[in-house]
Amino acid sequence: MRLLTPAYLLRLWLRGRAEPLYRRFLRQRLGIYPAHEHPRPGWVWVHAVSLGETRAAAALIDALRRAQPGLRLLLSHSTATGREAGVELLRNGDAQVWLPFDTPGSVRRFLHHWQPGVGVLMETEIWPCLQAEAARRGLPMVLANARLSARSQRRGERLRALLHPAAQRLSLALAQTEADAERLRASGVPRVQVAGNLKFDMTVDAVLLARGQAWHETLGRPVILAAVTREGEEALLLKAWQSQGAALKAAGRPLLLIVPRHPQRFDEVAQAISNAGLRLARRSQWADVPDPEALAADAWLGDSMREMALYYGLADVALLGGSFAPLGGQNLIEAAACGCPLLMGPHTFNFAQAAELAEAAGAARRQPDLAQALSAALHLCQQPDDAAAMRQRALAFAQGHRGAATRMAADILSLEPAPRA
Known part of the structure; x- marks a missing residue:
């Protein structure tokens, strides 16, 4: 991943010709932030990689705010469409950033700077370095609205040595269906609950x-x-x-x-x-x-x-x-x-x-x-x-299938940071 970082930065820069947002805040991809920013610890961090995950996260974020008034949200993304949509979910005191590349230094700087109290990854995002560093810090990590198709499970087996340890470090996976839950357990996630699909809780404009x-x-x-x-x-x-x-x-x-x-x-x-x-x-x-x-x-x-x-x-x-x-x-x-x-x-x-x-x-x-x-x-x-x-x-x-957001919010906020390893 370290060796690929220059090539990936170049790819983002080239993609920025059509979508200029990819060229903004590139230092955040490396976990680097302005020296004058010293945020207080305790953020509820939600990572929504792209547009679909960001829209699903909206219902969960609303439920988290209802359950914990005064919540400070740290919202991260990997794509321009996700970041553009995420702006609408922010309130005063919240922050929005790019997810750093999955290298030890980038992840370490990201977590050290923001010091979240809990991390929520939407749907399918599991990264080996991120999970390892979160476990070292005692940061509970939740895979929310989790799904894993049989096809993705078979593909994941090719990278078993990387993905299984990362899955084992999750504190909790909140699966959309029982079939997703079974595949997540087979992939190494130690604690899985079926919570339903957040997309049913999305509010139509x-x-x-x-x-x-x-x-x-x-x-x-x-x-x-x-x-x-x-x-x-x-x-x-x-x-x-x-x-x-x-x-x-x-x-x-x-x-x-x-x-x-x-x-x-x-x-x-x-x-x-x-x-x-x-x-x-x-x-x-x-x-x-x-x-x-x-x-x-x-x-x-x-x-x-x-x-x-x-x-x-x-x-x-x-x-x-x-x-x-x-x-x-x-x-x-x-x-x-x-x-x-x-x-x-x-x-x-x-x-x-x-x-x-x-x-x-x-x-x-x-x-x-x-x-x-x-x-x-x-x-x-x-x-x-x-x-x-x-x-x-x-x-x-x-x-008839609404209600997943409230259930997930309660499970996420019940997690407490563990002692550092």
């Missing part, structure tokens, strides 16, 4: 949701959303869309709305949509109200961040990105919380139990591939009663 619904009324035609797509899925979808001429006409000439997972791919996907012969409008081209040219377009590109509630409110039905290629799928819970009917592909191992529960509740339906999912979406656009029933089942499904 009511303003964005209402705006999306208003745009739908203005459009006056169905909207099919490809939600949080990954590389390769857009090409398959556009090919299927081009082959559905008669079905598109019968469904009322629906609008195709594509929201890619990664912002650095926005221009690439825009070009693919144009190359497919569709009239394109980009969300970034207007503010609160789509212009007449956008309303007449064949397809919209959702090239904005943190507006998924708007897109789900706008859509009649959504196709779940990442599930039509062997990528494990994206978070389907937000779609349910917004009352959006969902069609998902065969690959949902990242959210296996949530996908199974959503399907069993009638909030989502599974399709074997994107072409058949598009056909099912077009059919659903012509069946308003069926779509309305799915919306109600989705809302009920999302509401």
Whole structure:
């Protein structure tokens, strides 16, 4: 890791050409902070690597603040999208930093400077040097909203000599499901509890949701959303869309709305949509109200961040990105919380139990591939009663699984720092 540090710093600098935030506060990656900063010990430290983990952490942070008024939050990230979203979670007296590289010196400087009282790692983040130094300092470390797919477990076995000791040093893992708990125990975590999934506790932005619904009324035609797509899925979808001429006409000439997972791919996907012969409008081209040219377009590109509630409110039905290629799928819970009917592909191992529960509740339906999912979406656009029933089942499904944040907050705050080794 020490040898790779210069190369990784260069990678961050190059990535900063598209996302400038990667070039800011680079010294924090090495655990170096201004000499005049001498924070008091006792922070509740939460590490949320990227956007999805940061959004899930919001519910947990709210629950921690309710349980411990006056809590001082230290929030760390590894990606620009995570850090941008994390700003909204901060209050006066809180701090936000990059997670340091996992080298002994960087980690040691980070922990010595901030002196947190407890560390909370979101979902899958386990780092060998970090865990070793935390154990040496007696710092309790919790893996919250923990998940471990069978595929990730098999891959982790290749690095067993590194990852098992790190897992064994966790004070507690709060697993999403019993299956996750079993795999975490098998991977060496000594204490695991099933606490549920924090994503059910995420608060939907009511303003964005209402705006999306208003745009739908203005459009006056169905909207099919490809939600949080990954590389390769857009090409398959556009090919299927081009082959559905008669079905598109019968469904009322629906609008195709594509929201890619990664912002650095926005221009690439825009070009693919144009190359497919569709009239394109980009969300970034207007503010609160789509212009007449956008309303007449064949397809919209959702090239904005943190507006998924708007897109789900706008859509009649959504196709779940990442599930039509062997990528494990994206978070389907937000779609349910917004009352959006969902069609998902065969690959949902990242959210296996949530996908199974959503399907069993009638909030989502599974399709074997994107072409058949598009056909099912077009059919659903012509069946308003069926779509309305799915919306109600989705809302009920999302509401019925809330409560994980409160349980996790109580378990985290019950941990006391251990004596130093």
